[in-house]
Amino acid sequence: MKAxxxxxxxxxxxxxxxxxxxxxxxxxxxxxxxxxxxxxxIDLDLAETDRAKAExxxxxxxxxxxxxxVIENYSVEIKG
Amino acid sequence: MKAxxxxxxxxxxxxxxxxxxxxxxxxxxxxxxxxxxxxxxIDLDLAETDRAKAExxxxxxxxxxxxxxVIENYSVEIKG
Numbered sequence: 584m585k586a587x588x589x590x591x592x593x594x595x596x597x598x599x600x601x602x603x604x605x606x607x608x609x610x611x612x613x614x615x616x617x618x619x620x621x622x623x624x625i626d627l628d629l630a631e632t633d634r635a636k637a638e639x640x641x642x643x644x645x646x647x648x649x650x651x652x653v654i655e656n657y658s659v660e661i662k663g
Numbered sequence: 664m665k666a667x668x669x670x671x672x673x674x675x676x677x678x679x680x681x682x683x684x685x686x687x688x689x690x691x692x693x694x695x696x697x698x699x700x701x702x703x704x705i706d707l708d709l710a711e712t713d714r715a716k717a718e719x720x721x722x723x724x725x726x727x728x729x730x731x732x733v734i735e736n737y738s739v740e741i742k743g
Contacts, residue, residue: 607728608724619706622703623701624669624704626699627696628696628697644688644691
């Protein structure tokens with residue numbers, strides 16, 4: 584079963600990488616960029632075939648390893 | 664107008680960060696992980712209000728800065 588985990592910084596958390604992207608886009612002549620925030624995705628391939636069990640497993644992975652829940656939000660999308 | 668750009672490594676391109684995640688998950692006792700690939704997202708906030716124009720702008724940004732099209736694929740999702 585395939586799934587995608589999306590990890591984004593919480594609102595209010597400073598994002599220097601996003602700021603760098605915003606600045607670089609401005610420097611390249613893209614003037615209408617009001618903001619940029621960077622996050623990450625992790626595409627997982629799991630042996631588990633039960634959808635609910637897979638989602639529960641992935642949430643546990645996020646809490647333990649994939650996301651820092653103090654400063655990051657995560658969402659899980661099961662692709663089947 | 665808000666948009667999300669998703670950048671992923673092309674199939675066949677080595678992904679050491681994904682391999683590290685896979686190994687770390689195994690080490691934490693998550694045994695059913697067959698594979699992990701890491702990618703990134705960039706959430707953009709644009710002044711442009713025309714959907715088609717915004718998408719064209721973002722594709723240009725991807726080609727010039729956000730993605731390395733030799734080794735990465737990108738997709739653009741306009742959120743309105």
